[in-house]
Amino acid sequence: MIFKNAQAVIGGEVKKxxxxxxxxxxxxxxxxxxxxxxxxxxxxxxxxxxVDIHVHLREPGFEKKENIESGARAxxxxxxxxxxxxxxxxxxxxxxxxxxxxxxxxxxxxxxxxHPVGAITKGQEGQELAAIGGMKHAGAVAxxxxxxxxxxxxxxxxxxxxxxxFGLKCLCHCEDRELVDGGVVNEGYxxxxxxxxxxxxxxxxxxxxxxxxLAESLDLPVHICHVSTYSGIQLIREAKARGVRxxxxxxxxxxxxxxEAIKEFDTNTKVNPPLRAEKDRLAVIEGLKDGxxxxxxxxxxxxxxxxxxxxxxxxxxxxxxxxxxFALSYTALVKSGELTLPQLAExxxxxxAEILSLKGGKIEVGAPADLTFADLNxxxxxxxxxxxxxxxxxxxxxxKVYGRVKYTVVDGEIKYEEKRK
Ligand code: DOR
Ligand code: ZN
Ligand code: ZN
Numbered sequence: 001m002i003f004k005n006a007q008a009v010i011g012g013e014v015k016k017x018x019x020x021x022x023x024x025x026x027x028x029x030x031x032x033x034x035x036x037x038x039x040x041x042x043x044x045x046x047x048x049x050x051v052d053i054h055v056h057l058r059e060p061g062f063e064k065k066e067n068i069e070s071g072a073r074a075x076x077x078x079x080x081x082x083x084x085x086x087x088x089x090x091x092x093x094x095x096x097x098x099x100x101x102x103x104x105x106x107x108x109x110x111x112x113x114x115h116p117v118g119a120i121t122k123g124q125e126g127q128e129l130a131a132i133g134g135m136k137h138a139g140a141v142a143x144x145x146x147x148x149x150x151x152x153x154x155x156x157x158x159x160x161x162x163x164x165x166f167g168l169k170c171l172c173h174c175e176d177r178e179l180v181d182g183g184v185v186n187e188g189y190x191x192x193x194x195x196x197x198x199x200x201x202x203x204x205x206x207x208x209x210x211x212x213x214l215a216e217s218l219d220l221p222v223h224i225c226h227v228s229t230y231s232g233i234q235l236i237r238e239a240k241a242r243g244v245r246x247x248x249x250x251x252x253x254x255x256x257x258x259x260e261a262i263k264e265f266d267t268n269t270k271v272n273p274p275l276r277a278e279k280d281r282l283a284v285i286e287g288l289k290d291g292x293x294x295x296x297x298x299x300x301x302x303x304x305x306x307x308x309x310x311x312x313x314x315x316x317x318x319x320x321x322x323x324x325x326f327a328l329s330y331t332a333l334v335k336s337g338e339l340t341l342p343q344l345a346e347x348x349x350x351x352x353a354e355i356l357s358l359k360g361g362k363i364e365v366g367a368p369a370d371l372t373f374a375d376l377n378x379x380x381x382x383x384x385x386x387x388x389x390x391x392x393x394x395x396x397x398x399x400k401v402y403g404r405v406k407y408t409v410v411d412g413e414i415k416y417e418e419k420r421k
Contacts, residue, residue: 006041021369024411049081049370054297061090066302072111074389076416081370088147096134144171174207221245230283267315302391320391330403369412
């Protein structure tokens with residue numbers, strides 16, 4: 001197949017080229033290529049297939065919220081060719097049987113690549129390490145207790161060491177449960193205004209600091225999930241400067257929204273960690289710019305309306321993000337001049353792939369033919385009724401964005417094509 005006339009983001013450059021794929025790989029990149037079925041991509045931008053290393057697919061156990069098929073459909077619609085799914089399912093992904101089940105479902109669904117993330121402890125109960133070796137052999141690409149932190153520092157330190165013995169990294173959700181103490185929003189002006197219980201930045205920062213200390217002492221890598229605080233970003237920046245092997249991610253909602261969004265009590269704004277203040281939002285953008293924050297993930301957390309159409313305190317935490325992430329990021333970061341398009345591509349493809357040693361993330365000869373074609377000039381309005389994810393929970397309803405995914409190609413096959421209106 002030849003994808004013709006797209007503007008391709010290749011390394012630090014954007015250039016008009018043809019891309020020829022063969023046997024699932026990128027075979028040739030150049031001008032006026034021939035020899036295969038042709039798809040004219042004039043006017044579109046070709047990016048290395050987007051990679052999201054933090055997604056909740058809810059299967060097994062919570063298929064009312066999402067399943068592997070609906071989640072994968074949302075992924076390819078959002079331009080993602082590879083996603084990593086978090087272990088807070090039921091049963092928890094804490095052994096090779098559940099990992100094997102997800103890999104089997106990945107094959108059946110046959111849309112994007114799905115990489116399971118195993119739990120750190122059995123049942124995510126924080127007591128005993130999960131069966132790490134078995135999960136690795138079955139196809140787990142990382143370990144995480146996502147949804148919470150591992151309370152015991154001792155167990156976390158053992159986890160990092162065992163993970164490393166199996167060539168895996170820990171992806172750390174940072175939250176001191178005692179300090180959060182039932183808080184549902186950021187503590188500040190808007191928690192006071194609404195009367196909703198606040199959670200202070202330190203609840204996140206203390207665990208970020210703990211994971212950094214462990215990584216530094218043990219000289220092991222660690223990855224910090226969904227960073228939301230200016231102070232947490234500073235901890236990571238300083239750790240990186242002294243050579244700690246720490247990487248970090250953030251999500252579109254942390255650089256596009258602040259806790260002001262909670263003032264109407266819309267439960268779609270309830271997310272963990274919570275939306276913070278303007279100072280934090282600006283620090284997240286600065287962190288993305290200076291490389292403190294390595295990549296952008298969705299933390300796609302689909303929920304059923306029953307879990308959100310309740311009072312704020314009782315609502316589930318999370319935002320359905322796969323179908324809006326690229327456009328929100330492109331609009332808020334590239335259109336606004338904060339990042340260049342190649343820098344955004346790096347944060348959404350190359351670097352996340354690199355963090356977990358996944359193949360792909362780059363447009364180069366010999367790489368898997370994972371490609372995302374988007375019309376960057378198309379303006380559209382976010383409407384959850386159009387989501388293919390079962391999770392319609394978005395705080396971005398009615399927001400106008402630029403950048404519409406037209407084709408998503410996985411191993412040389414078109415897995416998503418936007419239907420013409
Ligand atoms: O908002 C969130 N939702 N944060 C998490 O850590 C977990 C996630 C979920 O599983 O719904
Ligand atoms: Zn989390
Ligand atoms: Zn998560």
